[in-house]
Amino acid sequence: MDNIGHLLGHERFHFIKLDVTNYLYVEGPLDAILHFASPASPIDYLELPIQTLKVGSLGTHKALGLAKAKGARFLLASTSEVYGDPKVHPQTEDYWGNVNPIGPRGVYDEAKRFAEAMTMAYHRTHGVATRIVRIFNTYGPRMRIRDGRVVPTFLAQAIRNEDITVFGDGSQTRSFCFVSDLVDGLVRLLNSDSEGPVNIGNPREMTIYEFAETIIRITGSKSRIVKRPLPEDDPKVRRPDITLARTKLGWEPQVSLEEGISRTLDDFRKRILGGAR
Numbered sequence: 017m018d019n020i021g022h023l024l025g026h027e028r029f030h031f032i033k034l035d036v037t038n039y040l041y042v043e044g045p046l047d048a049i050l051h052f053a054s055p056a057s058p059i060d061y062l063e064l065p066i067q068t069l070k071v072g073s074l075g076t077h078k079a080l081g082l083a084k085a086k087g088a089r090f091l092l093a094s095t096s097e098v099y100g101d102p103k104v105h106p107q108t109e110d111y112w113g114n115v116n117p118i119g120p121r122g123v124y125d126e127a128k129r130f131a132e133a134m135t136m137a138y139h140r141t142h143g144v145a146t147r148i149v150r151i152f153n154t155y156g157p158r159m160r161i162r163d164g165r166v167v168p169t170f171l172a173q174a175i176r177n178e179d180i181t182v183f184g185d186g187s188q189t190r191s192f193c194f195v196s197d198l199v200d201g202l203v204r205l206l207n208s209d210s211e212g213p214v215n216i217g218n219p220r221e222m223t224i225y226e227f228a229e230t231i232i233r234i235t236g237s238k239s240r241i242v243k244r245p246l247p248e249d250d251p252k253v254r255r256p257d258i259t260l261a262r263t264k265l266g267w268e269p270q271v272s273l274e275e276g277i278s279r280t281l282d283d284f285r286k287r288i289l290g291g292a293r
């Protein structure tokens with residue numbers, strides 16, 4: 017985060033522990049609020065469904081109230097999950113999505129959709145300078161080893177030569193963005209005049225089965241691929257249309273999957289071979 021502070025040209029960066037039930041108080045002026053608070057790994061939000069709904073709804077309300085009081089710019093970290101199991105492919109920002117509100121993933125999807133609606137309401141009603149970014153699958157060093165999302169899971173399995181667990185038949189697709197590219201996009205959006213929503217993600221799409229094979233190839237692992245049941249409402253396809261980010265922000269991902277995975281692998285190897293679980 018210090019890096020982001022430096023990139024933004026701001027010296028002081030506060031981290032606020034978001035308590036969704038109390039008024040948010042921060043002393044002194046604030047230039048910008050970046051609201052990222054939420055579980056984002058499916059295993060986390062399936063375990064914390066009510067907290068996920070509360071932080072996305074009540075927490076966003078509190079964070080917007082703070083932005084309004086301070087005259088601060090407000091950036092909401094939204095998600096490609098607002099598109100649900102999409103019927104438009106690749107996903108453009110004007111697509112309204114296909115979300116099951118009462119399914120297990122609904123707690124995350126609907127919280128983020130509500131957060132977008134609340135953000136736009138504060139913009140329209142109170143003139144808050146808001147930005148919405150829809151973040152697609154992102155990965156990089158320092159992710160938790162047991163995060164549950166596919167990149168850390170497959171990397172840890174490959175390093176340990178354990179079975180690689182592909183959910184379903186592995187024909188579902190995802191598109192993976194390296195973290196430094198995402199951060200570059202966020203900074204550009206925050207400093208731009210575009211309110212968004214803007215998709216930030218890497219448009220290189222592959223099936224999860226191909227991704228498992230890619231991980232085995234890059235790591236040189238002896239792991240085998242095994243199939244496990246597909247989680248409920250798992251989106252069948254996902255790929256960002258990044259025309260808006262390209263034209264409005266001059267943004268383009270720079271790090272290839274091979275390069276990003278190798279950099280993540282170095283970090284995972286060090287930690288796992290050092291005994292981390």
Ligand code: UDP
Binds near residue numbers: 057164165190247250
């Ligand atoms: N996935 C998988 N094996 C795993 C973890 C995830 O096959 O051990 C699949 C999951 O079913 C989904 C894709 O990989 O189709 C991406 O899952 P992730 O949890 O990273 O996030 P999502 O994109 O679903 O939000």
